[in-house]
Amino acid sequence: MVDLWMPGAARHSVGNTGAMNGGPARAVWHITSNATDWTFRNELGWFTGGGADVAPHLLYDPFTGEIAQFFPADSRSLSLQNAGDVRINRTGKYCVQIEIVFTEGETVNGKKYNSVRDTPCKNLDKIVAWLRSLGIADVWPGGSPTGFTRDTVSMDSWTKLGGHYGHNQIPGNSHVDPGPMPSLFGATPVTPPKPPTPAKPKVSLAHVIYAAKHDPAAAQGHTTYKAEVLIVEKALKAEGFLSSQYVDGSFGSLTVTAYARWQRSPAGGGYVGTAADGIPGSASLKRLGAKHGFTVTD
Structure with a gap:
């Protein structure tokens, strides 16, 4: 303002x-x-x-x-x-x-x-x-x-x-002021530095595969894994494939089902059969990351 x-x-x-x-x-x-x-x-x-x-x-x-x-x-x-x-x-x-x-x-x-x-x-x-x-x-x-x-x-x-x-x-006026003016713009306006662009969060493909294939409780014991799964789940929620109550850092059966729907979607790669089993693959996870601001490490 x-x-x-x-x-x-x-x-x-x-x-x-x-x-x-x-x-x-x-x-x-x-x-x-x-x-x-x-x-x-x-x-x-x-x-x-x-x-x-x-x-x-x-x-x-x-x-x-x-x-x-x-x-x-x-x-x-x-x-x-x-x-x-x-x-x-x-x-x-x-x-x-x-x-x-x-x-x-x-x-x-x-x-x-x-x-x-x-x-x-x-x-x-x-x-x-x-x-x-x-x-x-x-x-x-x-x-x-x-x-x-x-x-x-x-x-x-x-x-x-x-x-x-x-x-x-000014049209309609008869005055002759202000006369010679100083250089108002002689100094280049100071542009405040742009704040640094926040680094994109990283998601390890190996970590989310582990979380999807193993006991979710065991995966949640890994703090890093849970945080990475949350990033993926938030992206699946934004795509309309996962309800907010299941965005919990646990790559359980509902998240697997949601991810399978992402894999089958055109944006996710349009995979079929066993290629859309709900276990993240490099290509589909990178597509999800590109849309939702995270990078994937293999």
């Missing part, structure tokens, strides 16, 4: 949620572009107060790494304008809007910053990792924004292609 609320983000639900229309998941990047106020605290106050009617999903400060969230990922937010009768905010399974607290040319600690790309981008990797977890692809269908200018994608591209977009690329 995915996290609809980003782990580590301060949750400030503004309510007023709305359903998405479905389709490829995407994210849209904005900047606050406030010429008089560059603080995360004040922008947070705006979006939880008088600006709640234009709130995004996330508010992000690239200098401090602070992140706040106003809507769950499966709700539309309110940062985009409609394009005619197309409700742009509702496009996709997810359409996560990220407002970066940034203004072109702002000065922080005596240094002037002309684009988000120039900032420290603290915790940006955590946002991208969360977006990936939602199934948002590492791609810019309209190209990564490189300037403060319009670069509108077609409505067909917007509705059909998931991935990342700049506000300047």
Whole structure:
């Protein structure tokens, strides 16, 4: 199950949620572009107060790494304008809007910053990792924004292609943000190592033949034999030839009868006569193992 609320983000639900229309998941990047106020605290106050009617999903400060969230990922937010009768905010399974607290040319600690790309981008990797977890692809269908200018994608591209977009690329909108963006996908996503494939259980042909031909109680005295017989019996049960109450590690007469039915079946080899006597043979046992995940040692 995915996290609809980003782990580590301060949750400030503004309510007023709305359903998405479905389709490829995407994210849209904005900047606050406030010429008089560059603080995360004040922008947070705006979006939880008088600006709640234009709130995004996330508010992000690239200098401090602070992140706040106003809507769950499966709700539309309110940062985009409609394009005619197309409700742009509702496009996709997810359409996560990220407002970066940034203004072109702002000065922080005596240094002037002309684009988000120039900032420290603290915790940006955590946002991208969360977006990936939602199934948002590492791609810019309209190209990564490189300037403060319009670069509108077609409505067909917007509705059909998931991935990342700049506000300047969205049909029906007139904004030119976010401007030049950092490389969101510069580092190859870390793929967790796959768990090792469990080794297939092994069944000794000699052991199960012994168990089938001798006193079942004597065979059960061999712990290994009993475990191997159980593997065979479970496979016979899965084939519909043995009832569950007889899956007990004892290769008794009912298991012999069940195995004979397997030998006579087309999957078991279609044997007839004495070749289908219920005593496992190498070929029929290997066929059973191939279907039910165990290997046979002769």
